[in-house]
Amino acid sequence: MTVISVQRVTKTFGGHDALTDLSVTFDDGGFYALLGPSGSGKTTLLRLIAGFEFPDAGRILFNGDPVEMLPAEKRDVGMMFQSYALFPNMSVFDNVAFGLSVRKVPAAEIRTRVGEALELVRLTGYDRRKPSELSGGQRQRVALARAIVFRPRVLLLDEPLSALDKALRLGMQVELRRIQRDVGITTLFVTHDQEEALTLADRVGVLRDGRLVQEGPPRQLYERPATAFTATFLGDANLLRGPTTAGVLTLADGTSLVPDSPASGAEAICAVRPERIDLLAPGEDAAGRNVITGTVSEVIFAGNALHYLVDWQGQSLKVTSPNRGTQAAAPGESVRLGFARRDTVLVAP
Numbered sequence: 285m286t287v288i289s290v291q292r293v294t295k296t297f298g299g300h301d302a303l304t305d306l307s308v309t310f311d312d313g314g315f316y317a318l319l320g321p322s323g324s325g326k327t328t329l330l331r332l333i334a335g336f337e338f339p340d341a342g343r344i345l346f347n348g349d350p351v352e353m354l355p356a357e358k359r360d361v362g363m364m365f366q367s368y369a370l371f372p373n374m375s376v377f378d379n380v381a382f383g384l385s386v387r388k389v390p391a392a393e394i395r396t397r398v399g400e401a402l403e404l405v406r407l408t409g410y411d412r413r414k415p416s417e418l419s420g421g422q423r424q425r426v427a428l429a430r431a432i433v434f435r436p437r438v439l440l441l442d443e444p445l446s447a448l449d450k451a452l453r454l455g456m457q458v459e460l461r462r463i464q465r466d467v468g469i470t471t472l473f474v475t476h477d478q479e480e481a482l483t484l485a486d487r488v489g490v491l492r493d494g495r496l497v498q499e500g501p502p503r504q505l506y507e508r509p510a511t512a513f514t515a516t517f518l519g520d521a522n523l524l525r526g527p528t529t530a531g532v533l534t535l536a537d538g539t540s541l542v543p544d545s546p547a548s549g550a551e552a553i554c555a556v557r558p559e560r561i562d563l564l565a566p567g568e569d570a571a572g573r574n575v576i577t578g579t580v581s582e583v584i585f586a587g588n589a590l591h592y593l594v595d596w597q598g599q600s601l602k603v604t605s606p607n608r609g610t611q612a613a614a615p616g617e618s619v620r621l622g623f624a625r626r627d628t629v630l631v632a633p
């Protein structure tokens with residue numbers, strides 16, 4: 285069931301469109317990642333949903349009711365920002381209880397709800413500590429408890445993990461996902477980290493220049509990017525271009541490329557993921573795959589993988605192979621690259 289419906293929303297700051305005619309829906313209990321480069325409008329979308337900004341055009345519905353002109357406190361959303369600023373002189377308990385106290389919730393109920401929230405973020409027993417006596421990850425969890433203690437119908441998280449170092453971030457990702465499942469709360473999560481979006485979310489929306497360019501389950505976005513932008517922003521992709529005849533691309537060196545779906549037009553673009561390309565052994569049958577021939581320029585050791593950079597028609601193509609203890613080709617060698625038709629994804633410019 286749709287909980288939030290954003291309909292044709294435009295938001296302008298000083299003549300500059302932060303969001304343009306953007307529509308998207310969020311279902312009950314879902315975990316959504318909003319992904320995009322800096323300035324693409326992610327935070328603006330979140331602030332419009334939260335009620336910290338108001339759209340210039342378009343509607344925002346919560347369970348079918350228009351809320352776009354309601355102030356934040358009337359919308360029943362919990363929000364957690366990157367700079368989550370706990371009150372340093374207050375205990376963990378008082379930090380989490382603060383919003384409830386301000387709303388004059390009875391003391392006994394505050395105790396119960398704060399206790400539940402702290403249990404959920406695994407901080408039971410830490411209630412008397414001050415923020416300065418906690419680790420970065422624990423402080424982050426206090427901020428999360430503070431956002432969920434209201435039992436809001438929607439949780440909005442703006443880059444909540446970006447201040448944490450990598451190890452802590454991975455731990456918090458797992459925690460966040462568990463808490464979201466336990467509470468079943470609809471969660472919108474802004475990030476510019478594509479791996480974080482792919483691992484955490486049920487659905488990912490990709491923003492670019494204030495527009496939603498593609499939205500769907502992570503696997504679908506990764507396997508079937510609709511545009512060259514999505515293909516390269518969400519993971520690595522080699523882009524191969526050329527004119528088409530009868531659904532087949534002709535590349536600059538005359539090679540024919542058969543894409544996953546029939547191509548048409550003066551110039552088509554295919555995206556091929558580096559890990560879907562095989563370096564064919566000399567004489568190896570391509571077995572119906574697309575094949576292009578280039579020259580290895582560099583081999584990069586990355587621990588669990590090897591990245592081969594291959595010069596082809598002035599382009600540097602990337603091929604990634606799992607590290608099985610051997611290297612398939614050395615710089616200067618000519619190599620044939622084989623990749624299946626289904627991995628040759630036709631994308632829009």
Ligand SMILES: Nc1ncnc2c1ncn2[C@@H]1O[C@H](COP(=O)(O)OP(=O)(O)OP(=O)(O)O)[C@@H](O)[C@H]1O
Nearest residue numbers: 297301302320321322323324325326327328329476
């Ligand atoms: N209060 C404001 N006043 C003027 N311009 C703003 C304001 N808020 C956002 N913008 C502009 O709107 C555009 C979108 O900004 P937004 O913060 O939504 O992007 P973002 O995708 O969240 O970026 P980041 O990843 O850097 O946080 C940017 O060009 C930004 O400069």
